[in-house]
Amino acid sequence: DAEITQSPRHKITETGRQVTLACHQTWNHNNMFWYRQDLGHGLRLIHYSYGVQDTNKGEVSDGYSVSRSNTEDLPLTLESAASSQTSVYFCASSESGASYTDTQYFGPGTRLTVL
């Protein structure tokens, strides 16, 4: 069965370190998204990609970067981790085209703690 996976599931790091969160999907979807969710809040969009070599900034992109070198993966990098980036991170994918009718499929999440 096709799926979307995230790794690691839990990560503890220190302020100032570079951290990369992996997202891998086997749906062969063109669209991939990264969200963060803070306690008691909804999800906020960080970055998204509509295909290989395409990346776009979302609502809360400062301090984060992504690159899309193949269809299956969209790694999220925190260039210099800050305590304000402690959060749960969700990756999602959708087929292509009209995002307003597409279903987004979400991964299980990565809980990141920055000390």
Next chain:
Amino acid sequence: DAKTTQPNSMESNEEEPVHLPCNHSTISGTDYIHWYRQLPSQGPEYVIHGLTSNVNNRMASLAIAEDRKSSTLILHRATLRDAAVYYCILISYGQNFVFGPGTRLSVLP
């Protein structure tokens, strides 16, 4: 900008129907109404979506008001597994999903 308004929390008894409301008084003609839910410690999952007409699928029904300024997600028989946060989202062409705080549904045995 909050495009939708949902109650913070609701309770239901197991095996009874649940009606989850969503107000979207500023909806535009091209906005689709999507519902997702998030079970504890999981990523959100798709429930249903619609534009103007009521929609049914195996998980739920979506009732859309005639003026489209509100909608209701209907779970026909709530189970304990339906306890989750339910998000009502408006989205149009060229936009991305904006998740609000949603409605936390508790299901009592």
